[in-house]
Each structure stands twice: as C-alpha cells, then as structure tokens.
Amino acid sequence: MPMTPPPELASLSLAEIARLAEAQKLPPVASWNPAHCGHSDMRIARDGTWYHQGSPIGRPAMVRLFSTILRREPDGRHVLVTPVEKLDIDVEDAPFVAVEMKVEGEGRQAHIAFRLNTGDLVPAGPDHPIRFDQHDDGPHPYLAVLNGLEALIARSVYYDLVALALDNGSDPAGIWSRGAFFPIAPA
The missing domain is CATH 3.10.540.10 (duf1285 like domain)
Known part of the structure; x- marks a missing residue:
C-alpha cells in the first residue's frame, strides 16, 4: 500500500502536527x-x-x-x-534528518515541530528532547524520535534554532518547546 506524505508543514498548526504525530x-x-x-x-x-x-x-x-x-x-x-x-x-550518524521546522509561540510558550527526511512529523518537547553534541566539525543537534532513534537536525534548521535561542534571551542560551528547555551548548 503506498504511503502518502503528510500535508505541508507550513499549512498545519502545531496542534494538528501533534495530533498527526500521535495518530x-x-x-x-x-x-x-x-x-x-x-x-x-x-x-x-x-x-x-x-x-x-x-x-x-x-x-x-x-x-x-x-x-x-x-x-x-x-x-x-x-x-x-x-x-x-x-x-x-x-x-553513519543518526538514522533520520530533521529537514524543516515550524515554531508557534515565543519563549516558554513556544511549541516546535520538525519534519524528518522520511516525512514524519515530530513535536519537540519532554517526550522528544533536543540535545547538542560537540564534534570536531562543530555542534551536532539531535532530536529524539522514538525508541532511542534520533534525527540529526540539518545545519540550516540548526541555525534557525540558534536564532530562536538568541531571541528569547535565556541564560544559558537555549530553546523552549512544549514546556521543556533545551540549552544549545553541548553538555
């Protein structure tokens, strides 16, 4: 049976994205x-x-x-x-790549969702945390997907995350999604 890709991320609210991800x-x-x-x-x-x-x-x-x-x-x-x-x-690294991001709200009220290279939608938050590892070529951001699987967050999306972190003025710099805080500096 063919699998149809989900609707365009930009046209969905984050509530709709969360519902699709859970379904x-x-x-x-x-x-x-x-x-x-x-x-x-x-x-x-x-x-x-x-x-x-x-x-x-x-x-x-x-x-x-x-x-x-x-x-x-x-x-x-x-x-x-x-x-x-x-x-x-x-x-080689992570089995998925987060290729697109959508944000609703600001600061602590922000909700962030990602589209993976497979078309799956994953809302970042307590069940799907974001982490940052330091590698020789710089920081590598990852999103927890399911059962220990992760998505490497694409470089262009990572730059958007950094801009969000700088805009929200938190100390340490980081991002909020669904009530969870994720510092952008590697642990």
Missing part, C-alpha cells in the same frame, strides 16, 4: 524479538540517504517503509526488525 500507527518493533539473521547490506548515510548494496534507494516509499521497522538495540546497534527476523543496518 501514526507504527509496527510494534519494540516488542518483536526474533533471532538475529545477519546484515541487511543497507546503510544510512549522514545526510539521511539510504543505500542497499552500495546504491541509493531511490523510492521514497521504500525508505519510509524501512524506517518504520528500524530499531536501536541496547548496545547502540541499529537493526531492521520484523516478527521473524532481525538484520543489522549501518548508520
């Missing part, structure tokens, strides 16, 4: 415990491109489908899991 029916991968079957010959690049046997997967619907059966194991590995098999998948 998504995803497979219960956290409860599936099949035997490990090997490697999937798949890789997710830092830019969010999915590869199979070295070639990019060009069909967005296939990437979306695979993303719904992705899980992070307690040891940090990423796997594709079904009720009958579990296969490793290489992930």
